[in-house]
Amino acid sequence: MSDTQFRHELAQQLRVDSVRSSTEGGSGHPTSSMSAADLMAVLLDGHLRLDYAEPDDPHNDHLVFSKGHASPLYYAMLKAAGAITDEELLSFRKLGSRLEGHPTPRIPPTDVATGSLGQGLPVAVGLALAGQRLDRLSYRVWALCGDSEMAEGSIWEAFQHAGWAGLDNLTAIVDVNRLGQTRETMLGWDLDGYAERARAFGWHAIVVDGHDLDAIESAFAEARANTGRPTVLLARTLKGRGVDAVEDKPGKHGKPLEDPETAIAELGGERNLRVDVMAPDRSAEPHRFSTAGGDLPTWQLGEQVATRKAYGEALTALGDNRGDVVALDGEVSNSTNSGLFADAHPQRYFEMFIAEQQMVAAAVGMQARGWVPFVSTFGAFLTRAYDFVRMAAVSRADLRLCGSHAGVAIGEDGPSQMALEDIAALRAVHGSVVLHPSDANQTAQLVTQMADRSGISYLRTLRGATEVRTGPDEDVHIGGSRVPRSSDNDDLTIVACGVTVGEALAAAETLAGDGINARVVDCYSIKPIDAETLISAANHTQAMITVEDHWPEGGLGDAVLSALAEQPNRPVVRKLGVREMPVSGKPDELLHAAGIDAAGITDAARELLARRVAVAAG
Template sequence: MNHDEITELAELGQQLRVDSVRATAAAGSGHATSSMSAADLTAVLFARHLRYDFENPESPSNDRFILSKGHASPVLYAAYKAAGAITDDELMTFRTYGSRLDGHPTPRIPWVDVATGSLGQGLPVGVGMALTAKRLDRTDCRVWVMCGDSELAEGSIWEAAEQAGYDHLDNLTAIVDVNRLGQRGPTRHGHDLDAYARRFHAFGWHTIEVDGHDVGAIDAAYQEAASTAGEPTVILARTLKGKGVAATEDREGLHGKPLKDSEGAIRELGGVRNIRIQVQRPTGAEALARHEGRLELPRYDKGGDEVATRNAFGEALTALGSARGDVVTLDGEVGDSTRAEFFSKEHPDRYFEFFIAEQQLVAAAVGMAARGWTPYASTFAAFLTRAHDFIRMAAISDVAINLVGSHAGVEIGEDGPSQMGVEDLSMFRAIHKSTVLYPCDANQTARLTAEMAGLPGVSYLRTSRSGMPVIYGPDEEFHVGGSKVLRSGDADRVTVIGAGQTVHEALAAADVLAGEGVDVRVIDLYSVKPVDRRTLREAASATGCLLTVEDHHEEGGIGDAVLDAFHDGRPTPRLVRLAVRMMPGSGKPEELLRAAGIDAESIAAAVRLLVEEAVVR
């Protein structure tokens, strides 16, 4: 670059600082100083290296930029203004109700792919996007992720670092704004760039250390990153928080606050500017076309051999992959148990292994979904709890991801409580606009696996380890939000509601009770969210008493889902819950179901008690 170009970039950096100060001052809140440290890094990237068509943000040829340090959103919005994507008037709506310029970026803005602000998530999602570009879309787009130094304390960052190094993602560049100061004081390593470099280098990254306020050096670093083959690149930039204003520069106690004297700071920074930049448009080819074909789901004989729902999931997913070229599968090194490995044998080019790194597993699914793919990520139900924050943020990002948890409940048997997912239904039901499905037989599982591919938002399928009887025919239909009434009659005294394993226990109990002259209605509540309100209300009206049975903790599971059907002010029926209330241990599945009080014998005993009490009353 010549002297004039360097001067122009430095001026752009100052403009981004000024606009960050102005936006936070107008809002009366926000992270001005964190934006000021990143201003030069952002200016050089947008003006000279980012290839992006703001009029076509979905183009697979676009570079992707993720502001992982999402609290520095003012500098991002200031860059959008410089690029002509938003006006100055809109910039001044920062953090106000109804504005799309939230305190932390979300995809309400068309040029933001994923929501950020929960630190440690941008780089793992960037890994998913880089894999998408390299192995799925097969474009030459680059993924740029700007991180703060504080978030490098998050374990998810190092899950991402190892995965990126393992996969040789040379289309991924992490830009770390090492400004030394966190929220409450200095970061762990301060300005010791070598400390960070050693860590990234150990994971197979190309490392560059640079003065984050020297625009010429930044430009050279970006060029070096783009020309590095076989390795991801991290640019470790030494910066100063609050750069450019004497009262704020490298000073503690100013995190997350607008500047006290914003007008004075703007004067000190050289005043308001109105520089406009032309962001380069991509020139690469568009993504490869994805095939579409006829879906032929596996078919299982009703009343035939018992089939584990996890097996049906793996077989159905493989069939779905044959019919739809947009379906991808992500594994957390348990594909042999979840049966996701069935997909890998038929579609190895769309199968991704993330090993025992559940945060990276879900983050990659988010990144792929944001780029228009349909991901299915699976592991044991218990282990998805480790990625809860990524799942929560996926809902904020409004991406469609499908998560599958196997080995759910005490039904898994001898492995013991550390492997038993008994909190997962509660966790997923609490996610905004999520879908939660819990099939009880193979044909139902196959149908619901396919249904998930067209659902918005976060969808969760709970599968089981042991074989279960096939009680539905292969042509039975299962709609999200529905249920199946498996036993009913005019003389029903109680409605028993189960899902998964407890459906079969409920049916066995119903047979025993029928022999005693006690008729019960049995409902298979395979759609836990949304729940079938109409069927539940009809059952409550007909029998007056509902008994829920779940291989899950009492809090937040099927019992609470059923109760939701009566939250509109109408009278609530008598509701009794059987759930896992003790801490289970190892044992045979039948022993553990009995110990938890959710087996057929326990259900029958509960119904007898309810009927006796009804007679007494």
């Protein structure tokens, strides 16, 4: 059997197995899988270099299914490569199966979860950056994209960055079958239109008949030989290729075939071909960065230091000690202070420009290769990449985010720059950690701990300087808190974080003049929260006030209420937060206007305790 004949039979097997798995699972996207089967047959048999028996081998190529709904095709490829059995193939979409509706890393060698369209190619850019600049190995990154997701802005962030970075180890394969879920795509089969766009971003574009096996072979060979820029194959295909009942017909998206037996017969019946996938090039070892070592920065009590500056200095020191730490920033590194890391470790710093989706996606790709990425920008701008953070959790990714310039305390820049929903958003991410230190020593210790933690971690930092109140030798840890003020006869508890800790302490001092004893809890870890300390405070005081530079929904106050939810005799909890849309002004003016400065806390405490006295007397 010739190579072309074998590949034809392999492509038909991939189609048949896509139909079989979708039929057995009772749902899925077989027609989207069938259009790209010829492309993947040629890639698998001759161009992909991947040891499926050793999925963690650093030399392996990477295949990202950006069109994750074509998972039946992906799993059919795994079967053809001997990575799964036919029995497992038919467990598709069933409870407990590794073969979920859209691929996840639960089934090796899948690097990341896909399915939210427009994410796979940006992640592939991160993998390619890792190969080019970090691992410095010859592996290639292949990304199968659907033409519908070419409408996503994140796809074009990926095209722009890959072209600018000259990622010639990256090949995008666009399955242009023209039919989306409900109608034809914007460009249909205008492959020249796609090619013009790609070339404008600095890519080498190849237009190909996606069902001509010899043409596909030539295109992949051309892509591998291309240097200096990434390559995109724009393949004209037919959705549902090979089965007359669904081929190039609208309304067939996302559902099993109505007559699978006839379809399988039309495709030539079941086959059990096995592909000997090429082994990766193991001639070189992954690059490792040397480190000089050094101590974590510390600050003396009473110093005035911005936590964003402490973040930059701590991250730089971490990079001095660990060669696997890398940093990415969205072109605000002189504000987030990741620029300190860039100056000290330029080979491990990645400027991602104003493209937050691509920035987070690149970090997800890098961590898939074992690197330890820290991502920073203004906290408000991370919201633009929120879906990428959500999908990173589905990917079981280890991702460290830093959002600076939080809350109304940033002052004159105004509400477009003020992160006021970030705590709520990041608390909602599965398995996440949300940290908001109030001073520099807390920040440094938490940055170090984030490096060793799995999952999604978020550190919220402040624009302005705050007083260092935490000693350099104090125990600061994820899940902990500080109690900078307390007594045996406290009347109420004030729970604060970040900039409001100083305001809470000032309020407690004023209240003491009224004969009111206030305990202050510095809740630097919002998720996980120090429930033990909060429960103890609830049991020993008559009322609690939470105060945060954040909207009242989903932030510190709600975290405290959740921690106390099952306490039968918990006191009343008053949440202070930013309740009106802020405007530009000086930080102290804005804190006062929001009622979260010392005066606002003092007034709330007096009113709350007076009400309790009135209720008790009544």
